Amino acid sequence: xxSKTIINLPRVSRIFHPMASGLYDSExxxxxxxxxxxxxxxYGIIKPASTGMYALLPLGMRVLNKLINIVDKEMANLGxxxxxxxxxxxxxxxxxxxxxxxxxxxxxxVTDRHDREYLxxxxxxxxxxxxxxxxxxxxxxxxxxxxxxxSSKWRDEMKPRLxxxxxxEFIMKDLYTFDACLDGAQHTYDLVCESYDNIFKQIGMNxxxxxxxxxxxxxxxxxxxxYVSDIGEDVILRCPACDFSINQIISxxxxxxxxxxxxxxxxxAEVGHxxxxxxxxxxxxxAVFAKQHExxxxxxxxxxxxxxxxxxxxxxxxxxxxxxxxxxxLAPYTACIISPKIGSKEEGGSVYVExxxxxxxxxxxxxxxxxxxxxxxxxxxxxxxxxxxxYVIVIGKTAMQSVPLFEVHDLNNDTYHxxxxxxxxxxxxxxxxxxx
Numbered sequence: 001x002x003s004k005t006i007i008n009l010p011r012v013s014r015i016f017h018p019m020a021s022g023l024y025d026s027e028x029x030x031x032x033x034x035x036x037x038x039x040x041x042x043y044g045i046i047k048p049a050s051t052g053m054y055a056l057l058p059l060g061m062r063v064l065n066k067l068i069n070i071v072d073k074e075m076a077n078l079g080x081x082x083x084x085x086x087x088x089x090x091x092x093x094x095x096x097x098x099x100x101x102x103x104x105x106x107x108x109x110v111t112d113r114h115d116r117e118y119l120x121x122x123x124x125x126x127x128x129x130x131x132x133x134x135x136x137x138x139x140x141x142x143x144x145x146x147x148x149x150x151s152s153k154w155r156d157e158m159k160p161r162l163x164x165x166x167x168x169e170f171i172m173k174d175l176y177t178f179d180a181c182l183d184g185a186q187h188t189y190d191l192v193c194e195s196y197d198n199i200f201k202q203i204g205m206n207x208x209x210x211x212x213x214x215x216x217x218x219x220x221x222x223x224x225x226x227y228v229s230d231i232g233e234d235v236i237l238r239c240p241a242c243d244f245s246i247n248q249i250i251s252x253x254x255x256x257x258x259x260x261x262x263x264x265x266x267x268x269a270e271v272g273h274x275x276x277x278x279x280x281x282x283x284x285x286x287a288v289f290a291k292q293h294e295x296x297x298x299x300x301x302x303x304x305x306x307x308x309x310x311x312x313x314x315x316x317x318x319x320x321x322x323x324x325x326x327x328x329x330l331a332p333y334t335a336c337i338i339s340p341k342i343g344s345k346e347e348g349g350s351v352y353v354e355x356x357x358x359x360x361x362x363x364x365x366x367x368x369x370x371x372x373x374x375x376x377x378x379x380x381x382x383x384x385x386x387x388x389x390x391y392v393i394v395i396g397k398t399a400m401q402s403v404p405l406f407e408v409h410d411l412n413n414d415t416y417h418x419x420x421x422x423x424x425x426x427x428x429x430x431x432x433x434x435x436x
Contacts, residue, residue, distance in 0.1 A: 009357055010333070010368040012380075016058050017044040034231045036316025037163035039324045043386055045315075045332075052160030052168030059387070060311070062332040064171065067307055068150055070202050070329065071173050074195045080146035080175055085127045087152065091117040093126035096284050103216065108154050120154035123217070125277070125302060128176045129285035137290035138298070140180055144188055145298075148175035150307065164312040165231065165269060173305040178298040180289060182278065185299040189221075189276050192303050196225060196272055199305070204327045205314060208266075210236050211246040212273060217302065218280045225272030225305075227313045232269030239263055271310050274303040315388075324388030325412060329435045335360055335367040335428075336389040338380045340396070342373040349399035352421070356393060356406070359421055363428040364436065367393075385411055391431070393424070 020042045040046045045060040056064060075082065091109065094100035100107075108120040121127055128147065132138065138145065150173045160168050175192065179185040193209070200207045205227065212224035224247060226236055235248040239256035246263075254263055282288070282297040289298050311330075318325035328334060337356055340346035353369060360367045368389070370380045377394055384392045394407035398418055405418040408427065419427060 009353070010366075012336075012368060012370040012383075013372055015368075018047065018057070019044050034163050034316055035319060036231075036312050036314075039315055039319055039322070040312065043324055043388075045324070046164070052157055052166075054164060054167065054169075054308075059332040063311055063326070063330050064307060066330050067203075067310060068173075070199055071150065071305065071307070074199050075146075075148050075173075075175065077198075078146060078191060078195050080148045083147050083149050084151060085121075085124055085131065085149055087120055087154075088118040089121045089124070089127045090130070091119055093130050093285060094119065097126055097281055099126070099216070105158075106156050108156050122153050122155045123304075124149070124153075124174050125176070125217070125281045125300075126285065128174075129281045129287040129300075132178070132282070132287035132298070133285055137288050137295050138178070140289050140291035143178060143180045143289060143298070144184060145178040146175060146188070147177075148173060148303075150174075163231075164308045166233070167308070170306065171308040173307060175301075175303040177301040177303070178282070178287070178289070179301075180291065180296075180299065182299050185276060185278070185301055189274065189301050192274060192301065193223065196274070196303070196305070200225060200272075202329060203310070203314065204329065205317065207271075208236060208238060208243075208245045208268065210268075211250070213247055213250045214275060217273075217275050217277070219275040219277040219302075221276045223274050224270050226268035226270050227310075227317060228266045228268045229313055229317055230267055231313075231316055232267045234268045234270055236266050236268045237263040238266055269309065269313055270306070271313065272303075272305045274301065276301050319388070323386045326388045326390065328390045328412065328431070331388060331390050333368040333389055334365045334431070334435075335391040335393060336370055336384045336387075337367055338370045338377055338384065338392060338394045339373060340399075341376055346395065346397055346400055349395040349404070352395055352399060352404060352406070355421060356395075356424070359425045360428055363425060364432040365391075365428050381409075391428075 044057055047055045047057055049055050091100055109117060111117050152169055153172050154169050157166055157168055160166055177188045179188055208226045210224045210226050212222040214222045236245050237248050238245040239261045241261035242259045244256050244258040256263055277300040279297040282300050287298050288295050314327055315324055339353055340349050390412050392409040396407055398405040405420055408417050408419050
């Protein structure tokens with residue numbers, strides 16, 4: 001029974017994890033890549049599929065699913081319900097909102113056998129309103145209504161970048177909200193702002209909430225969420241005194257409107273965008289509600305979160321020395337256990353593998369075993385570092401003592417301790433409290 005449990009443990013040797021070295025274009029010429037993107041490709045997290053499109057490999061999917069889990073919990077706290085809209089949206093809907101012609105150069109379009117035209121959705125305002133229209137007037141008792149999805153979007157970028165920041169296919173969370181009046185929609189907008197703050201705080205990296213541009217989406221007001229980063233294509237103006245921030249595209253002022261302090265300029269990358277849409281889409285597409293025999297267009301908000309962008313940026317911002325570093329809550333596995341090399345004096349310490357897994361499982365910590373026992377512990381330790389597992393537990397020489405001790409390495413903070421099984425349980429209980 002014990003051996004069966006060990007067989008079913010997650011193992012490094014069983015992961016589809018193609019490692020690469022260097023980035024090249026279709027003609028074999030070396031490409032210039034940003035650090036985060038190069039690490040993601042070289043260490044088997046993502047794989048370029050074609051220009052501006054990428055495959056997420058198993059470790060990358062684990063990171064994405066952890067991020068999705070954070071988002072799902074926050075959306076549930078907000079009372080939002082999860083849906084999934086079709087990838088193809090009728091071009092007719094986009095013509096009704098007058099966005100088809102203005103956006104045509106960036107749209108992927110297809111025509112079916114009946115000559116009906118569809119587009120691969122770069123955004124879903126028309127699609128969600130088409131859904132709401134199809135169910136007829138919604139009872140006012142159902143409002144506020146909050147529906148969200150996590151799905152791919154497509155944009156035919158003229159110059160897609162060599163990363164997930166400006167790609168042709170990308171993964172986003174879209175929340176669409178429907179209220180009976182503008183005051184209600186504003187209240188919903190404020191609640192979603194709080195929810196987004198919670199998401200970014202859980203990820204654990206400094207971010208900026210920025211007064212944004214409504215752009216082609218439109219609406220009455222907009223805010224953006226940014227990571228300050230040298231690889232970002234945006235520029236924000238930020239007040240060091242009160243943290244007021246605004247996108248430079250809508251302001252050239254140098255004085256903070258909140259405290260009159262001097263605004264400073266930073267390169268940044270947008271990872272979230274929200275809009276108070278009012279009835280821009282609901283009115284032409286007849287997404288309406290009924291109250292006392294009166295039918296009115298619902299007042300909308302839309303709230304996007306760039307999940308694939310976040311994945312790229314956290315790696316680029318945290319990593320150094322050719323090693324990936326993840327926020328602990330997003331790492332593909334929180335801990336990696338390295339068992340002794342086969343034939344070594346420490347080989348008997350392998351009997352503790354199952355106990356270590358059980359201890360970590362009780363603490364709510366997901367772990368993987370590096371079972372490539374023909375490699376030295378040092379070699380596997382190096383590989384664990386480059387993948388970015390936040391914690392590495394080594395079964396080494398001290399595991400053979402009368403009271404076995406195990407090496408616990410906190411790679412994000414570059415610390416190391418020798419601990420007993422009981423101490424490991426206490427240690428990772430504290431880790432779980434910090435990340436849960």
